[in-house]
Amino acid sequence: MTLKASELAMVPFVSVDNMMRLVHHIGLEQFMADLADAIEADFARWPAFDKTPRIGSHSDVGVIELMPTSDGALYGFKYVNGHPKNMKEGLQTVTAFGVLSEVSTGYPILLSEMTMLTALRTAAMSAVATKHLANTDAKTMAMIGNGAQSEFQCIAQKAVNGIDTIRLYDIDPAATDKCMGNLAAAGLTLIPCQSPEDAIEGAGIITTATADKNMQTILTDNMVGNGVHINAIGGDCPGKTELHRDIVTRSSVFVEYPPQTRIEGEIQQMPPDHPVIELWQVITGQATGRQSASEITLFDGVGFAIEDFSALRYVHGRIKDTPFYVDLDMIADPSDPRDLFGMLKRAG
Amino acid sequence: MTLKASELAMVPFVSVDNMMRLVHHIGLEQFMADLADAIEADFARWPAFDKTPRIGSHSDVGVIELMPTSDGALYGFKYVNGHPKNMKEGLQTVTAFGVLSEVSTGYPILLSEMTMLTALRTAAMSAVATKHLANTDAKTMAMIGNGAQSEFQCIAQKAVNGIDTIRLYDIDPAATDKCMGNLAAAGLTLIPCQSPEDAIEGAGIITTATADKNMQTILTDNMVGNGVHINAIGGDCPGKTELHRDIVTRSSVFVEYPPQTRIEGEIQQMPPDHPVIELWQVITGQATGRQSASEITLFDGVGFAIEDFSALRYVHGRIKDTPFYVDLDMIADPSDPRDLFGMLKRAG
Secondary structure, eight states: OHHHHHHHHEEEEEOHHHHHHHHHHHOHHHHHHHHHHHHHHHHTTGGGSBOOOOEEEEOSSOEEEEEEEEOSSEEEEEEEEEOGGGGGGTSOSOOEEEEEEETTTOOEEEEEEOHHHHHHHHHHHHHHHHHHHSOTTOOEEEEEOOSTTHHHHHHHHHHHHOOOEEEEEOSSHHHHHHHHHHTTTTTOEEEEOSSHHHHHTTOSEEEEOOOOSSOOOSBOGGGOOTTOEEEEOSOOBTTBOOBOHHHHHHSEEEESOHHHHHHHSGGGGSOTTOOOEEHHHHHHTSSOOOOSTTOOEEEEOOOOHHHHHHHHHHHHHHHTTSSSOEEEEOSOOOSSTTOHHHHHHHTO | OHHHHHHHHEEEEEOHHHHHHHHHHHOHHHHHHHHHHHHHHHHTTGGGSBOOOOEEEEOSSOEEEEEEEEOSSEEEEEEEEEOGGGGGGTSOSOOEEEEEEETTTOOEEEEEEOHHHHHHHHHHHHHHHHHHHSOTTOOEEEEEOOSTTHHHHHHHHHHHHOOOEEEEEOSSHHHHHHHHHHTTTTTOEEEEOSSHHHHHTTOSEEEEOOOOSSOOOSBOGGGOOTTOEEEEOSOOBTTBOOBOHHHHHHSEEEESOHHHHHHHSGGGGSOTTOOOEEHHHHHHTSSOOOOSTTOOEEEEOOOOHHHHHHHHHHHHHHHTTSSSOEEEEOSOOOSSTTOHHHHHHHTO
16 A cells, blocks of 8 residues: 555656657657547547536636646646747747546546647647538548648648648748658658639648737638538637638538537627537437538537546557656655655655 | 746656755754735735635545636636545645746746645644634644644744644544644644643633534634634635634634635635635735734635745745756647748658
């Protein structure tokens, strides 16, 4: 029992460096496919989870959020900030870390960086939505917004859905150059485009991942043809959208967790009763996804706590017997649990 | 700018071992006095803080909670569990860790163990309440419940309020023996007692820190004499109280944050409009504390996020230029913040 307590008192920690090593050890595409499987498996048991909108602390320049959830056996939460002005200061707009714990004891069993892991799971989530909603013959994706999330989206779509061609557009050509450079050896056909209209030409999938925090209309209605699937990833907080509302009106809208998406997603532009379909119900077969080849499907992704839970659960399962973590002395472990003071005294 | 990002990408981590070394480096009584000062200073600027009740995830066997707060410049949160059945399994009932971040960037600046630190700040909080509410000639304290929190309470009262005599009682005599052994060299007169009635004889201060999770009446009304100050520390969740409601009725009740205390504290036994006085208003002079030498004052302490914030802020200020922390690679720091993928790719 003392041994068990001592073991539990040490919390495995996956640093940024070790996360990157773990990804390369497993292989980036395999990691993405595994993450997509983990997310899909957890979405398939959606009712088992405690769900609550994220808990935010807002300031003039950004937000710090805690995103907890639990499936009754494991509890996870993510700390994540969002500071658009950070970029200009050479800092990340979004940084994150997360913790996974045992519900039965309350003891943490994993502390992990999640800046990298969030980028990975966000892309895996889009791939899962695309798998269930896009026309199956769609092998070309338009990638609108070629910033920090773009390469992850492209790799995930290749790994999960066999996408072979990417048409890239960014308002800043340097971002497109960066994205193409990073994906040069990825086995994808890359086509740089001069406008959003050009990028979506012939694409069965459109993914938007732009970052500006004000009501944008990256895509307007007359641009979007029948039958496409859209992943709108960049609109993920109040005041931040990417699509003209006429596109939303023409589309069947699929969401993660409606109470959160109605505040943060593209549908914040719509009336509060705008019809949405919960993606987990499509995955379990309780709701229909795409109804015809000509329908426009829209995944209004904002990122939900269960996706982080899935990612932490996956990482926790993969680090055993690897060198990709270190044990942290985070939890006090007195030999007699009633004698915390004695432990302190003996350390003196 | 790159240098700054790199520095921010590393998060100082204070382990349990280093926390104990820091306490001994500063000196336990000095640490307690400093913590009390930090808490008092933050209570004095109470309106500056974002306040929200803790966010709990409940199961049959316990709870896992997140307790966030912010003063606009710094943001802090604590992860804490409460699993009463853990003790029987050789585990801690309560374990905790916390994070302090910069509001301006969202970047964490401290990760710290908080099992030990919570025990310390809980005691410092009682000492602050006692300082503002007890009769000034009270130098004897009854310590009812001699478990994991008891020694901390005694040391804090000595350090902050000059308490010189402790009358100890626990339903389990072994707990009293343990407490007396731990405090043998603390410079306190220790008097073991056979009953709660015996323990409170002549004590100007009564501190209850018992742990059982059901409506207890450790103290009944006819036991408590006029003029005492009571710190009721053990009643800190729904269904867990220590005092008979007649004592509460006879007392002036002082609380941390009313919305939380009405759910978790002794006053959960009382009507929802039972009058309470917020301790921060006593500290700032906006409310009166003790009104007469014969009044019974009751600090119905449940533990609030601002106390954890104060403790994290204090530790953060004290670890600079010490060996009592290590830097953790928790935050991804790509040289170009838009190029997270390039950072991952280069690590391969």
